[in-house]
Amino acid sequence: MELSIFLVQCLNAIQYGLLLFLVASGLTLIFGIMGVINLAHGSFYMIGAYMAYALAPFFGDQFLLQMAVGVVLSVAFGFVLEWAFFSYLYQRNHLQQVLMTYSLILVFEEARSMLAGNDVHGVAIPAWLAGSIRLGDVMQYPIYNLFASAACIVVAIGLYLVVNRTRLGMMIRAGASNRDMVRGLGINIRLLYRIVFAAGVALAALAGMIAAPVSSVYPGMGGQILIICFVVVVIGGIGSISGALIAALLVGFVDTFGKVFFAQFSGLSIYLLMAVILIWRPQGLISKGY
Amino acid sequence: MVQAQQAQQAPIKVGLMLPATGTYAGLGDMIEKGFKLFVSEQGGKLAGRELQYFKVDDESDPAKATDNVNKLIKRDQVDVLIGTVHSGVAMAMAKAARESNTLLIVPNAGADVITGAMCAKNIFRTSFTNWQPAYAMGIVAAKNGHKKAMTITWNYAAGIESAKGFVEGFEKGGGKVTQNLTLPFPNVEFQALLTEIAAQKPDAVFAFFAGGGAVKFVKDYAASGLNKTIPLYGPGFLTDGTLEAQGAAAQGMSTTLHYADRLNTPRDNTFRLSFAKLYKTNADVYAVQGYDAAQLLAAGIKAVDGDIKKRDQMIAAMASSQIDSPRGKFTLSAAHNPVQDIYLRKVNGNLNEAQSVAIKALADPAKGCRM
Amino acid sequence: MSTSVSLYRSARLPLAALLIAAAMPWFLSEYTQSLLVNILIYAIFALSLELLVGTTGLVSLGHAAFSGVAAYVTALLMEVTGPGDMLLVLPAAMLGAGAYALFVGALSLRTRGVYFIMVTLAFAQMAFFIFHDTAIGGGSDGMYLSSRPSLALAGKVLIDLESPQQFYFFTLACLAVTYALLAVLLRSRFGRALAGIRLNEQRMRAVGFPTYGYKLAAFVIAGMLAGLAGFLMAARTGVVNPELLSWHESGAVLLMLILGGLGSLRGAVIGAAAFILLKEFYSSEAVFGPFALHWQMSLGVTMILCVALLPHGLIGLRFPLKLRSGLRAKQGVTHG
Numbered sequence: 001m002e003l004s005i006f007l008v009q010c011l012n013a014i015q016y017g018l019l020l021f022l023v024a025s026g027l028t029l030i031f032g033i034m035g036v037i038n039l040a041h042g043s044f045y046m047i048g049a050y051m052a053y054a055l056a057p058f059f060g061d062q063f064l065l066q067m068a069v070g071v072v073l074s075v076a077f078g079f080v081l082e083w084a085f086f087s088y089l090y091q092r093n094h095l096q097q098v099l100m101t102y103s104l105i106l107v108f109e110e111a112r113s114m115l116a117g118n119d120v121h122g123v124a125i126p127a128w129l130a131g132s133i134r135l136g137d138v139m140q141y142p143i144y145n146l147f148a149s150a151a152c153i154v155v156a157i158g159l160y161l162v163v164n165r166t167r168l169g170m171m172i173r174a175g176a177s178n179r180d181m182v183r184g185l186g187i188n189i190r191l192l193y194r195i196v197f198a199a200g201v202a203l204a205a206l207a208g209m210i211a212a213p214v215s216s217v218y219p220g221m222g223g224q225i226l227i228i229c230f231v232v233v234v235i236g237g238i239g240s241i242s243g244a245l246i247a248a249l250l251v252g253f254v255d256t257f258g259k260v261f262f263a264q265f266s267g268l269s270i271y272l273l274m275a276v277i278l279i280w281r282p283q284g285l286i287s288k289g290y
Numbered sequence: 291m292v293q294a295q296q297a298q299q300a301p302i303k304v305g306l307m308l309p310a311t312g313t314y315a316g317l318g319d320m321i322e323k324g325f326k327l328f329v330s331e332q333g334g335k336l337a338g339r340e341l342q343y344f345k346v347d348d349e350s351d352p353a354k355a356t357d358n359v360n361k362l363i364k365r366d367q368v369d370v371l372i373g374t375v376h377s378g379v380a381m382a383m384a385k386a387a388r389e390s391n392t393l394l395i396v397p398n399a400g401a402d403v404i405t406g407a408m409c410a411k412n413i414f415r416t417s418f419t420n421w422q423p424a425y426a427m428g429i430v431a432a433k434n435g436h437k438k439a440m441t442i443t444w445n446y447a448a449g450i451e452s453a454k455g456f457v458e459g460f461e462k463g464g465g466k467v468t469q470n471l472t473l474p475f476p477n478v479e480f481q482a483l484l485t486e487i488a489a490q491k492p493d494a495v496f497a498f499f500a501g502g503g504a505v506k507f508v509k510d511y512a513a514s515g516l517n518k519t520i521p522l523y524g525p526g527f528l529t530d531g532t533l534e535a536q537g538a539a540a541q542g543m544s545t546t547l548h549y550a551d552r553l554n555t556p557r558d559n560t561f562r563l564s565f566a567k568l569y570k571t572n573a574d575v576y577a578v579q580g581y582d583a584a585q586l587l588a589a590g591i592k593a594v595d596g597d598i599k600k601r602d603q604m605i606a607a608m609a610s611s612q613i614d615s616p617r618g619k620f621t622l623s624a625a626h627n628p629v630q631d632i633y634l635r636k637v638n639g640n641l642n643e644a645q646s647v648a649i650k651a652l653a654d655p656a657k658g659c660r661m
Numbered sequence: 662m663s664t665s666v667s668l669y670r671s672a673r674l675p676l677a678a679l680l681i682a683a684a685m686p687w688f689l690s691e692y693t694q695s696l697l698v699n700i701l702i703y704a705i706f707a708l709s710l711e712l713l714v715g716t717t718g719l720v721s722l723g724h725a726a727f728s729g730v731a732a733y734v735t736a737l738l739m740e741v742t743g744p745g746d747m748l749l750v751l752p753a754a755m756l757g758a759g760a761y762a763l764f765v766g767a768l769s770l771r772t773r774g775v776y777f778i779m780v781t782l783a784f785a786q787m788a789f790f791i792f793h794d795t796a797i798g799g800g801s802d803g804m805y806l807s808s809r810p811s812l813a814l815a816g817k818v819l820i821d822l823e824s825p826q827q828f829y830f831f832t833l834a835c836l837a838v839t840y841a842l843l844a845v846l847l848r849s850r851f852g853r854a855l856a857g858i859r860l861n862e863q864r865m866r867a868v869g870f871p872t873y874g875y876k877l878a879a880f881v882i883a884g885m886l887a888g889l890a891g892f893l894m895a896a897r898t899g900v901v902n903p904e905l906l907s908w909h910e911s912g913a914v915l916l917m918l919i920l921g922g923l924g925s926l927r928g929a930v931i932g933a934a935a936f937i938l939l940k941e942f943y944s945s946e947a948v949f950g951p952f953a954l955h956w957q958m959s960l961g962v963t964m965i966l967c968v969a970l971l972p973h974g975l976i977g978l979r980f981p982l983k984l985r986s987g988l989r990a991k992q993g994v995t996h997g
Contacts, residue, residue: 106961122535
């Protein structure tokens with residue numbers, strides 16, 4: 001493999017890994033703080049992608065504004081969904097959570113089918129992000145992919161600052177490490193849960209919006225990403241944001257280079273990675289002890 | 291005598307087994323619209339017989355196909371089956387149709403084997419085999435003076451059959467296919483394989499993808515700059531129903547298919563107009579295939595004057611009929627697959643405009659068919 | 662004496678159900694009978710998962726992997742041997758499923774709770790990709806069986822699954838055997854240990870039970886029984902496809918369990934029947950007209966409501982019956 005092509009593949013791996021991190025961080029936060037396992041998390045990614053498709057005609061090249069509006073909408077959606085549905089799941093056992101959120105996927109998929117139809121749609125890349133950069137003598141690298149990685153990095157840094165430098169973040173950290181203690185501190189726990197859930201939805205939807213121009217939007221796009229995010233969360237350790245970041249990048253690299261070196265078995269590579277890590281550290285790389 | 295009269299009065303039961311959920315739901319919808327358009331043009335009856343529809347969502351899931359088709363065959367006891375889009379599901383339908391001797395018309399699925407090794411007297415197809423458009427594309431690519439080509443497809447029956455067809459046509463024209471790249475269906479992470487294409491520098495690339503995969507592949511191909519130096523060819527599915535999503539990336543691409551936009555024949559124009567009037571949307575190749583499924587059925591029912599008990603006569607009439615399709619007139623081969631013109635099309639805006647006929651009256655070789 | 666009475670009383674209902682089911686083919690149309698066969702197969706599948714979820718408290722979201730592996734073993738073997746000899750194919754299918762269950766169980770049982778759910782799902786996905794991406798079983802197109810397995814001894818064909826009637830009775834017998842086997846197993850020392858693990862694994866370990874070994878044994882037995890269901894699935898439709906291993910299939914069988922009611926074998930059977938009939942009902946044009954195409958929505962909403970409102974499943978609806986038997990016990994009636 002030439003160096004230039006190797007570097008291109010590294011860029012691909014990082015971009016994929018960062019996107020996975022956005023989706024998985026929401027999943028891991030919601031589990032870490034509320035103890036809810038949410039199979040419908042992939043649907044939020046799908047909803048984000050379809051939102052990008054639906055909003056595009058209104059915003060044109062105002063891509064950043066469109067993303068901001070999308071985030072606001074998905075936060076609102078998360079608030080409503082938490083109030084109407086998820087707040088009833090906290091008291092239930094994992095099995096019931098699995099089944100109810102699994103049924104929710106069916107509802108979301110069918111609602112998507114009724115609202116947006118079943119066709120594949122492309123989402124245009126805004127003009128100021130179109131085009132490519134030359135890398136080496138044969139390949140060009142799309143500017144949008146670089147933008148996607150950058151956007152993910154910005155969100156990840158923002159997430160880090162919120163969790164580590166704000167009062168809200170302090171509660172989140174306290175809640176993640178000891179759920180009962182937070183109740184004792186007299187924090188408005190219901191509001192905290194609602195905020196965390198909405199943030200999780202927004203992170204997944206944002207990932208969907210960023211991915212939409214690259215991957216186009218199509219039925220069933222949420223299912224694929226959900227299972228890969230489970231792998232990320234299992235490898236990283238449930239409830240750990242830094243674990244999710246490390247694991248997501250690891251999965252991104254293993255998946256990308258798996259495709260290059262053993263195309264036949266590329267689908268398997270990340271699961272083999274998971275198996276190896278489970279043998280070595282059953283509680284994930286960064287353990288929180290659930 | 292009286293009984294025969296009553297049988298004449300009873301509606302013919304038509305079982306529509308098409309996808310209503312999942313990736314192919316849009317295609318299923320178009321096929322049904324096309325089918326019902328023809329029936330409504332005949333005043334809602336075929337040869338004086340009412341039709342009664344029974345619908346099952348096949349979910350594009352081959353694992354459930356046998357159950358789903360049995361709903362129509364055993365539960366509803368339909369007289370004729372129409373379906374489907376997904377080749378794997380269609381194969382299960384063909385299997386069940388053979389076992390129960392039910393009349394089956396396939397309005398899309400292109401698996402060669404349906405009118406190949408699995409062919410039967412009671413199985414018809416109004417669409418294509420995967421081999422047909424791909425073989426024509428191979429001939430065209432060789433004519434354009436390319437010497438060295440690569441293929442890239444999903445690793446499943448439709449993709450592999452399509453690539454084989456291209457190789458056959460291209461090597462017949464004196465070219466050489468150096469490598470067949472594949473990736474698992476419905477995976478769309480193309481970057482690594484595009485890098486491989488860039489490293490090998492062929493004269494042309496033939497790709498078989500459909501739906502979301504087609505959108506993403508064409509876009510990625512353009513984004514990596516390869517389309518400037520290495521022309522991309524494919525069967526029509528690469529650019530059919532996907533142009534709005536592909537945008538600028540697909541402009542100027544050449545593909546081959548048994549149908550095209552701007553054919554500008556009176557037959558096609560009236561068809562498109564009445565389709566648009568009835569459904570407020572534009573017809574596409576899937577609508578044509580559904581429309582022709584209804585035409586073929588009508589030809590059979592007419593030949594026996596509505597008495598579908600005369601099965602053998604009806605099937606013989608269908609097999610020897612000439613269908614006046616919007617795509618152009620076609621007949622059926624001995625294996626019951628269309629013998630049809632394959633068009634060379636060029637992408638212009640949101641249309642796949644007809645350029646010329648790549649091959650006239652192309653018949654599938656129907657390998658392994660014994661009737 | 663008292664145990665035999667209680668055994669008889671608990672077996673009364675299943676035996677009655679078995680007799681009714683055995684009489685069914687004389688009353689049903691061909692289509693309804695094939696639907697019933699499907700229900701019987703899924704009842705076996707749900708029973709096998711009940712051993713993990715209801716008995717041992719292990720929520721596995723990857724159970725379809727084992728039925729799927731068995732279905733592929735069936736198809737691949739029949740490709741080699743021609744018309745399938747059941748004596749060879751059926752044990753091989755169950756052992757194949759058991760072997761994969763041993764591998765998955767050994768790794769995933771090192772984790773607990775929510776990890777276990779995710780890991781079993783991921784390993785099922787791994788099996789899915791093995792068949793989906795490689796050419797072993799025909800890739801994403803799957804494989805077709807040219808014939809159905811049969812059982813012949815000394816040149817005399819005893820069971821031929823080509824015949825729908827024989828298939829029906831064979832499946833019914835498989836279900837009866839599975840049910841009886843699990844009923845006996847749950848009453849054994851092994852079954853009680855599994856129940857103990859569900860209630861309090863720490864204590865079981867403290868008392869000196871090697872809980873990991875017990876759980877692994879349960880996991881492999883459940884995998885093999887799922888393999889029996891997988892063999893029947895392959896033989897019934899003659900089509901084997903990666904979709905058999907998809908996580909939707911694993912989710913559906915979990916839904917069956919909770920719909921019927923966890924913690925009882927009856928619940929698993931009733932849940933399988935209820936789930937399949939519900940889907941049949943919601944996707945029926947005759948009842949729902951054009952909305953039948955949106956069966957996913959109806960099914961999803963129904964399942965959410967069921968889990969929310971019927972935490973004990975349909976079995977929990979036996980309230981009036983319970984009342985009666987309670988009264989009987991008071992009056993000292995022990996039979997009839």
